[in-house]
Amino acid sequence: MKKKDRYLKIVEWSDEDQCYVGSIPGWIGKCCHGDNEVEVYHQLGQILEEWIEIYEEDKILLPSRITAKKYSGKFQLRIDSDLHKALAIKAMQADKSLNNFCGGILKKTILQADVTRGTGSVE
Numbered sequence: 001m002k003k004k005d006r007y008l009k010i011v012e013w014s015d016e017d018q019c020y021v022g023s024i025p026g027w028i029g030k031c032c033h034g035d036n037e038v039e040v041y042h043q044l045g046q047i048l049e050e051w052i053e054i055y056e057e058d059k060i061l062l063p064s065r066i067t068a069k070k071y072s073g074k075f076q077l078r079i080d081s082d083l084h085k086a087l088a089i090k091a092m093q094a095d096k097s098l099n100n101f102c103g104g105i106l107k108k109t110i111l112q113a114d115v116t117r118g119t120g121s122v123e
Contacts, residue, residue: 004048006065011041024048027063077102 011022014033022032022044028051032043055062079087091101 003052008066009044026066
């Protein structure tokens with residue numbers, strides 16, 4: 001396995017730019033673009049290889065990989081008090097805990113966005 005294979009590479013359509021853009025979350029922002037998704041992915045891989053080479057030549061520690069990170073399933077979200085109250089009421093009406101209710105909304109929203117974009121899965 002090549003070092004570049006350990007990093008999450010994302011190529012997505014940008015309505016703003018009207019083309020595909022590629023990035024490496026947590027390390028390299030939007031760094032390449034084009035009209036062909038496969039070509040942009042290839043460019044992204046080349047850019048990643050170059051960055052890895054530069055980091056190693058300069059003896060800079062490579063960033064940790066998002067794909068290797070373990071997630072606890074917990075995070076803190078700050079929202080305004082009116083939204084908090086509305087969510088709590090909706091959760092009670094659904095006979096669910098606030099946590100389960102909000103988790104369901106987030107999951108449904110993310111999955112629906114993936115289906116709309118055509119990825120069909122959450123990674």
